[in-house]
Amino acid sequence: MNSTRFTVAEANAALKVIRPLIAEIQAIRADVLGRRPELWPAMERAAGNGGNAELSRLAQEFERLDNLVHAIIRTGAEIKDLSAGLIDFRAWRADHEVYLCWKAGEDDIRYWHEIEDGFGGRQPIDLF
Secondary structure, three states, rough: OOOOOOOOOHHHHHHHHHHHHHHHHHHHHHHHHHHHHHHHHHHHHHHHHHHHHHHHHHHHHHHHHHHHHHHHOOOOOEEEEOOOEEEEEEEEEOOEEEEEEEEOOOOOOOOEEEOOHHHHHOOEEHHH
């Protein structure tokens, strides 16, 4: 379990690293999903002959995704949903731990929530 705790300023600073990583992850995801119809036949052919250029490229994309995910984790942030670009940062509020919450497309940390409440329990950061 990640034990890094962030202030709002520290989480916003980490977003400078995380934003481009999430953007690249989402671009790779969109590319892979867009190529789904052509991937299955390539997988079937590869199973019969031991290889395929399309699948080699896909494997490289998955390796890049893995590297991007680990780069985000190294910041101390917690990935909650890659598809939505949802990232949480552990923080201390009053006498307990909460999450500062960011979603791709948001400029900075605008929300927080209790750990057990999840995304649905997001509250404006001015209530933090």
